[in-house]
Amino acid sequence: MIAGPWAGTVLAYFGADVIKVEPPGGDPIRGWRQLDKTGTSYWWRGHARNKRSICVDLKSSDGREVVKRLAGVSDVLIENFRPGKMEEWGLGPEDLEKINEKLVYTRISGYGQTGPYSKKPGFASVCEAVGGFRYVNGFPDRPSVRPNLSMGDTMAGLQAVIGILLALQARGTNPRAPASGKGQVVDVAIYESVFNLLEGVVSEYDGAGVIRECSGSTLTGIVPSNLYRGLDSKDIIIGANGDSLYSRLLDAMDLSTDHKLRSYDTNAKRVDNIDEIDNVIGSWVATRPTDETLKILEKFRIPSGLIYSVEDMMTDPHYIARNQFEKVEIEDIKRSIKIPAISPVLSRNPGKTSHPGRSKPGQDTKEILSDWLGADTKECSKLLESKSVFD
Numbered sequence: 001m002i003a004g005p006w007a008g009t010v011l012a013y014f015g016a017d018v019i020k021v022e023p024p025g026g027d028p029i030r031g032w033r034q035l036d037k038t039g040t041s042y043w044w045r046g047h048a049r050n051k052r053s054i055c056v057d058l059k060s061s062d063g064r065e066v067v068k069r070l071a072g073v074s075d076v077l078i079e080n081f082r083p084g085k086m087e088e089w090g091l092g093p094e095d096l097e098k099i100n101e102k103l104v105y106t107r108i109s110g111y112g113q114t115g116p117y118s119k120k121p122g123f124a125s126v127c128e129a130v131g132g133f134r135y136v137n138g139f140p141d142r143p144s145v146r147p148n149l150s151m152g153d154t155m156a157g158l159q160a161v162i163g164i165l166l167a168l169q170a171r172g173t174n175p176r177a178p179a180s181g182k183g184q185v186v187d188v189a190i191y192e193s194v195f196n197l198l199e200g201v202v203s204e205y206d207g208a209g210v211i212r213e214c215s216g217s218t219l220t221g222i223v224p225s226n227l228y229r230g231l232d233s234k235d236i237i238i239g240a241n242g243d244s245l246y247s248r249l250l251d252a253m254d255l256s257t258d259h260k261l262r263s264y265d266t267n268a269k270r271v272d273n274i275d276e277i278d279n280v281i282g283s284w285v286a287t288r289p290t291d292e293t294l295k296i297l298e299k300f301r302i303p304s305g306l307i308y309s310v311e312d313m314m315t316d317p318h319y320i321a322r323n324q325f326e327k328v329e330i331e332d333i334k335r336s337i338k339i340p341a342i343s344p345v346l347s348r349n350p351g352k353t354s355h356p357g358r359s360k361p362g363q364d365t366k367e368i369l370s371d372w373l374g375a376d377t378k379e380c381s382k383l384l385e386s387k388s389v390f391d
Helices: 003-013 042-047 061-072 093-097 124-130 152-174 190-195 201-208 243-252 267-272 273-286 290-299 310-315 319-320 365-373 377-385
Strands: 018-022 051-056 074-077 105-108 184-189 225-229 235-239 304-306 324-329 337-340
Touching: 003 018, 003 042, 003 051, 003 105, 003 152, 003 310, 018 061, 042 337, 051 061, 051 365, 061 093, 061 365, 074 152, 093 105, 105 152, 124 152, 124 190, 152 184, 152 190, 152 365, 184 190, 225 273, 235 273, 235 290, 243 290, 267 273, 273 290, 290 304, 310 319
Parallel strands: 018 051, 074 105, 105 184
Antiparallel strands: 225 235, 235 304, 324 337
């Protein structure tokens, strides 16, 4: 529900003409979390931005035919169903290749299209666990924890975007590669999207037999890099794990003459003495308000910063200068809201939000049938009357 639509949102933000195929009644995200006066999720306004909406009953043969015809004139299709569902509907890759061999067919599922787990239901919460992310996230003396976000879905959506762009290049837009002229299947698994975040975990285990465990607010084998609480009970992150950075941090704390601390001049030595180093830094940070500490650290060019809430972000001058918030008008509630911009920032053709997520499922059904499929008024009316599509 999140990964596939997010991939489409990123592409739409940077100029793709994206059609969102919604089920009768609309996408479930429309009703999630905080809702506006119309019962529409604020999240939906950014999640479905820049997309046009067509509402289709895929249980009906005429509805499936509409989707097939749309695929026939599209560059990319993104689907987020369990493996095999599209084939049941006659909309699998082999079915659509017959009518559009250039189609890049993008599939996002919990465990991929092959393998013994492929048929399992795969929400991000479970896939983050199977993919190893949850194992290294949390504190050693407590059960594993998750960030209050669907990271697996977001990462899978980004992997889908990468796969789509690579497939389009291979199809024939890369002047340095032989063009196939054909599309291909992009197979994205949510568990693999978080598995790809594990850095050296696999090679460390295979080479040294070491299983990286969760380490709370620190990063195993990197010292110092931790969270420290100031006199005002605000938390800051300090990352001074480079040798020269550590030396400057001692200068910042006025400990440059402490020969013992100064002797920890390599990361390996600091790892062996992590508790002592963290206690010294923590005691120093605790003696003053965090804004004063941050000014000192900035003077000595030590990477550091507050842990921001969304409220902090919305008032931060750097976020504002980088145009990280875009204001969109919601006509049916007669107010504007801010939604986050999408990175990266491109100098020649930057992305932008042209409109928020549609207020009504199928708001563009007639327009899409006409513009994309050449349907006349009579055909549109017939499809609407048969409840194959909705507006």
